[in-house]
Amino acid sequence: MIRVLVVDDEALVRGGFTHILNAADDIEVVAAVQGGEAVRTVRESHPDVVLLDIRMPDVDGLSVLADLRRMPDPPVVAMLTTFDADEYVATALRSGAAGFLLKDTDPEQLPYLVRALAEGGTVLSSKVTRTVVDAYLDKDVREPAVHLTARLTERERAVLVLMAQGLANTDIGERLHLSTGTVKGHVSAVLSKLRVGSRVQAVLVAERAGLLAPSQDEDAG
Structure with a gap:
């Protein structure tokens, strides 16, 4: 089973992602939490993949990413965003995120993307803009x-x-x-x-x- 942690400040997003992913036979959402609970939950539940909101009111998603990357055996982290040109995306990629996807990703594609992350693949939204790419490079x-x-x-x-x-x-x-x-x-x-x-x-x-x-x-x- 691929163990997934969903981190987002919106209950609707957490619930939606959990419902979609748990419907897959090989994926289990071990927890869905707000940003302030993310690091502790990772230490307790040891997920394989973390889907992490890049913008949250209680804690900076980039700070959470940095904390996770400093762990001895960090999970794979993909950033969630509402905006296809989020200015933080380039920073997240430089900081070790395995990619990013939009919150309105096709539900049918979500399990496939999580599997790709768990197997060492990369996940980039189809709406990656030239601005984001140029900022990253x-x-x-x-x-x-x-x-x-x-x-x-x-x-x-x-x-x-x-x-x-x-x-x-x-x-x-x-x-x-x-x-x-x-x-x-x-x-x-x-x-x-x-x-x-x-x-x-x-x-x-x-x-x-x-x-x-x-x-x-x-x-x-």
Whole structure:
């Protein structure tokens, strides 16, 4: 079972996400809490995935993210937002969030996105704006994205495109007929060559470099 914690200041959002996710056979919402209870609840319930509201009145979502990332074995965290151009999204990605999605995400897509997160995939809303991408790609990856991606081998580029679709290493291996260990090696090479520290960062570089077709830039980034 994939254990999920929903953190949001609105009871309606907490209840809605809980209802949708608990309907899936392989997902269990272990708790749905407000921001001030998030860190304590993670320590007590040990979720695999945390869906964390980026803006809450009782506590800053970015502060909660920072606290979670400092844990010895942190859960995967994806940020929830109402706005497709939230100015905090770029900061959240730099701080270690595995992605973000809008609160009005298609209910049918939500379990799929949670599974992708749990398996090491990336989740980016289809409404990621150019402003958010440009804000994220700051001085750490200022070298032109096209030049960075030119360093990749054909196989590494194929792995990167599948990473952008939110696929985990096992799924990428099945698509490319490679072992999971070989895929892990390619992913490590991609991150090194693109000078980034996470799959989310790699996907954003790929988008800026024009490697992703419009059909690939959807809810599962």
